[in-house]
Amino acid sequence: MSSSGAQLIAQALHELGVRVIFGLVGIPVVQIAEEAIALGIRFIAFRNEQAASYAATAYGYLTGRPGVCLVVGGPGVLHAMAGIGNASANAFPLLILAGSSETHLVTKGAFQEMDAISLLSPHTKIAVRSSLDSIPQTITNAYRTSWYGRGGTGFVDLPADVIQGEGDHISTRIVPAAPRAAADPAKVKVIAGLLRSAKAPLVVVGKGASYAQAESSIRKLINQTKIPFLPTPMGKGVLPDSHSSNTASARSTALKGADVVIVLGARLNWILHFGEEPKWNANAKIIQVDISAEELGKNNGNAELAVIGDINVVTEQLLAALQGWQYDTSSAYVQALKASTVKNEATAAKSAKVDKIPMTYGRTFDVIKQTLHKLSPPEDGGIVYISEGANTMDISRSVFPVEHPRLRLDAGTYATMGVGLGYAIAAHCAYNLPSPEASSGPKSSHKKIVCLEGDSAFGFSLPEVETMARYGMDILIFVVNNGGVYHGDSSDSDAWLRLQQNSKQGVKGGLRSTSLGWEVGYEKVAEMCGGIGYLVRTPEELARATEEGYKATVPVVINIIIEAGQAKKLEFAWQNSSKKPKKEAKL
Numbered sequence: 001m002s003s004s005g006a007q008l009i010a011q012a013l014h015e016l017g018v019r020v021i022f023g024l025v026g027i028p029v030v031q032i033a034e035e036a037i038a039l040g041i042r043f044i045a046f047r048n049e050q051a052a053s054y055a056a057t058a059y060g061y062l063t064g065r066p067g068v069c070l071v072v073g074g075p076g077v078l079h080a081m082a083g084i085g086n087a088s089a090n091a092f093p094l095l096i097l098a099g100s101s102e103t104h105l106v107t108k109g110a111f112q113e114m115d116a117i118s119l120l121s122p123h124t125k126i127a128v129r130s131s132l133d134s135i136p137q138t139i140t141n142a143y144r145t146s147w148y149g150r151g152g153t154g155f156v157d158l159p160a161d162v163i164q165g166e167g168d169h170i171s172t173r174i175v176p177a178a179p180r181a182a183a184d185p186a187k188v189k190v191i192a193g194l195l196r197s198a199k200a201p202l203v204v205v206g207k208g209a210s211y212a213q214a215e216s217s218i219r220k221l222i223n224q225t226k227i228p229f230l231p232t233p234m235g236k237g238v239l240p241d242s243h244s245s246n247t248a249s250a251r252s253t254a255l256k257g258a259d260v261v262i263v264l265g266a267r268l269n270w271i272l273h274f275g276e277e278p279k280w281n282a283n284a285k286i287i288q289v290d291i292s293a294e295e296l297g298k299n300n301g302n303a304e305l306a307v308i309g310d311i312n313v314v315t316e317q318l319l320a321a322l323q324g325w326q327y328d329t330s331s332a333y334v335q336a337l338k339a340s341t342v343k344n345e346a347t348a349a350k351s352a353k354v355d356k357i358p359m360t361y362g363r364t365f366d367v368i369k370q371t372l373h374k375l376s377p378p379e380d381g382g383i384v385y386i387s388e389g390a391n392t393m394d395i396s397r398s399v400f401p402v403e404h405p406r407l408r409l410d411a412g413t414y415a416t417m418g419v420g421l422g423y424a425i426a427a428h429c430a431y432n433l434p435s436p437e438a439s440s441g442p443k444s445s446h447k448k449i450v451c452l453e454g455d456s457a458f459g460f461s462l463p464e465v466e467t468m469a470r471y472g473m474d475i476l477i478f479v480v481n482n483g484g485v486y487h488g489d490s491s492d493s494d495a496w497l498r499l500q501q502n503s504k505q506g507v508k509g510g511l512r513s514t515s516l517g518w519e520v521g522y523e524k525v526a527e528m529c530g531g532i533g534y535l536v537r538t539p540e541e542l543a544r545a546t547e548e549g550y551k552a553t554v555p556v557v558i559n560i561i562i563e564a565g566q567a568k569k570l571e572f573a574w575q576n577s578s579k580k581p582k583k584e585a586k587l
């Protein structure tokens with residue numbers, strides 16, 4: 001019996017086990033979405049392809065299988081390119097399906113005509129056009145390619161005549177779980193020897209370990225060997241933040257003092273200061289374990305010692321090679337880590353208590369944390385934190401502990417602002433919709449999705465609050481509102497109005513590039529679509545709104561007016577941390 005192209009596409013996705021599609025429809029891809037819904041696949045319809053493509057990348061990360069995004073051709077593809085860049089930068093698996101104009105109209109200026117394959121080929125792992133006959137094989141191979149090896153994007157261009165044509169159903173070949181490679185045993189032996197004789201060993205745990213769902217073997221490794229570990233921002237939770245070997249509160253000391261470092265699923269990029277001085281010890285042996293051979297030896301990674309392999313397998317190999325050995329935690333390195341931890345945690349505790357209104361970041365996050373922890377203790381793993389915005393992300397990172405993996409997402413490798421609401425929707429789908437992918441990854445019990453958004457970051461995708469409301473997603477969003485990018489530029493409404501006046505009159509000294517609207521009523525975005533909004537200024541109001549918001553069954557936006565306009569120098573602690581190459585340095 002023949003079926004429409006749209007039916008064949010939906011069937012191929014269904015046979016691949018796809019349970020959720022993120023997207024935004026138009027003609028003709030709407031037919032694919034409708035056929036997918038008819039097969040029981042959930043279609044989450046966004047207000048902008050950008051947010052939909054971000055959501056699909058996060059879904060891929062959380063479930064360990066490609067997230068799927070469906071968009072129209074031309075402008076839809078251009079908007080979804082944001083997700084493609086995000087998937088590549090973060091190494092997340094993503095399958096984008098896009099409509100395109102009829103094949104016989106090529107070059108004639110057809111509706112939304114664009115040569116998407118040429119545009120996307122350099123940015124994807126595979127970019128192909130499907131014919132009517134090749135639908136199952138094209139979609140399967142794009143899905144598999146985006147997933148196997150290092151995650152990235154598979155793109156399938158679906159012309160209107162393919163979507164609307166008629167063809168026969170051919171079953172999709174089963175795509176088993178991604179293959180896992182072991183490390184060269186001789187190298188494992190050498191690495192184990194180096195660890196045994198190290199004075200200051202360190203294990204760095206990245207979001208690749210979290211994506212690989214390698215928590216069980218990594219927990220065994222650290223518990224057995226007592227080697228101190230450092231999570232990257234999204235590697236948090238692979239090991240519990242409360243673990244006694246966690247050096248996160250002594251990050252600088254941990255990096256600077258380490259002599260042998262095993263990097264499990266993290267790149268030596270800006271997040272890890274390239275593995276270079278001055279943040280790292282110049283003589284440290286940095287040993288990467290990565291699924292991607294191209295990554296090994298990059299920047300200050302030691303190419304001779306680095307191993308290619310799956311973290312799950314290599315960690316078990318290391319465990320076996322280190323059997324019976326434990327690092328001596330009375331070492332000078334561990335003592336230095338402890339001293340640094342005590343000092344840094346005391347400073348953080350002080351900033352959490354600063355008692356003034358408008359509130360500071362420290363106080364704001366402390367109130368949210370105390371309230372949420374009463375409702376859902378971190379050990380239960382009942383909350384997923386999504387965090388974006390320069391200060392909001394940076395400061396909140398160390399405030400909210402996570403005890404389980406894949407419970408914290410942020411702007412990631414690309415430092416992409418605007419991912420937050422899409423990520424929150426993805427997390428809601430991954431954790432709270434019953435699906436086979438969810439049962440193989442995160443636990444499927446209902447989790448509260450909590451977004452910590454700077455007012456600037458929130459602005460990138462605020463219409464997606466309506467998406468949340470439409471699907472009844474009980475997502476709790478905090479907008480940490482200081483009236484600007486970074487710190488804004490005004491400390492009170494009179495000053496802001498003066499600057500605005502200057503801007504209007506075109507005179508010097510108008511609003512700065514970092515300035516956003518003064519005390520904008522972001523909470524109303526929730527109210528306009530059936531959610532609940534709160535505007536809060538004091539710790540008491542914030543605590544009450546947090547509790548009510550946590551218990552609500554609709555999306556909630558809590559707009560927190562905090563201290564604004566601190567005219568500090570603009571800087572970002574993660575940057576400017578690497579030495580510049582010397583002029584005579586050779587590659």
Ligand code: ADP
Binds near residue numbers: 089151269272412413
């Ligand atoms: P972070 O942002 O936490 O520093 P990155 O995204 O930079 O982490 O690095 C993640 C790394 O993990 C990538 O280089 C990726 O190739 C690697 N990776 C992903 N999955 C696996 C796996 N199963 N085994 C080994 N390495 C993996």
